[in-house]
Amino acid sequence: MTKKRFTKWKQPTFDKNDTTKWNWMCQHHKNLKLGKRVDIGAFTYINAKKGVTLEDYVQIGSHCSLYSISTIDNKEGNITLKKNCRVGTHSVVMPDVTIGENAIIGAFSFVITDIPDNTVAYGVPAKAIRKLTKKEIEELYKVIK
Secondary structure (H helix, E strand, O other), rough: OOOHHOOOOOOOOOOOHHHEOOOEEEHHHEEEEEEOOEEEOOOOOEEEOOEEEEEOOOOOOOOOOOEOOOOOOOOOOOEOOOOEEEEEEOOOOOOOOOOOOOOOOOOOOOOOOOEOOOEEEEEEEEEEEEEHHHHOOOOEEEEEE
């Protein structure tokens, strides 16, 4: 994410099909809370029936899915993506999960448990692989300042 790219950033609006002009969709978008300069990739699906909070500078890759309710296993609960975290393309985040500040989720991951701040996690199911170094965290913040 670059500052220049988001100089004219505005909250998204939804058409009658719950889709934005950037080709991502959110059902129950009244329960979606977006921070500033959130970047959501095309063809991402968000079900916010039980609430989804995306804090400032969150990045979500294309073709991701966030489910605050799951009819497969009857789980439900708010999803929170903390400030400056990133979710790789084609990942799935299930109900009642928090992804920590600056956390990075690798592509094609299945997130079913909370991921701590400043952590790299990936896999099926996603597991914490390592903590980010102080230098890596500083680099992440250079992009948004």
